[in-house]
Amino acid sequence: MPYCDKNQFPDGPDDFESAGMKLVPEDEARRYKTMSRELCSWFCFDRGDDEFTNLMVISGDNMDFLSTLQMFKQRDPVNILLAQPENAPRWCPKCRRPLENLVAESAEWFWESLAAGGDPITKTKGQEELLGNTDCC
Helix, strand or coil: CCCEEEECCCCCCCCHHHHHCCEECCCCCHHHHHHHHHHHHHHCCCCCCCCCCEEEEEECCCCCCCHHHHHHHHHEEEEEEEECCCCHHHCCCCCCEEEHHHHHEEEEEEEHHCCCCCCCCCHHHHHHHHHCCCCCC
16 A cells, blocks of 8 residues: 655645555654554565565655565565655665665666656666675664
């Protein structure tokens, strides 16, 4: 279930609903609690196989889910994909490592590119060198 900042859509999230997504506008604290509960429920649900599951996290600057996502990534076969607004912080606020090195399996997108069907962000040589140690938080 997608969630959104209710202040971004004062008249309702019609653009997303026209694309077949139902967004639940809530304030930040309530949205975080609801998302945490649903994430835990989803990861605890026995999917009955060892097939990889894809989870996309579209987030601004709130990376409170980072340690939870890392834990689930280690426990289950899951691909975690990150999409962020172009102006969002690209580093973990706790350890300052690139977010995609900590949880993303396949790629990282800027939200603007993802929404338009664009390609993921291309990693630079400097970013590639940081992939070695992913211990964090």
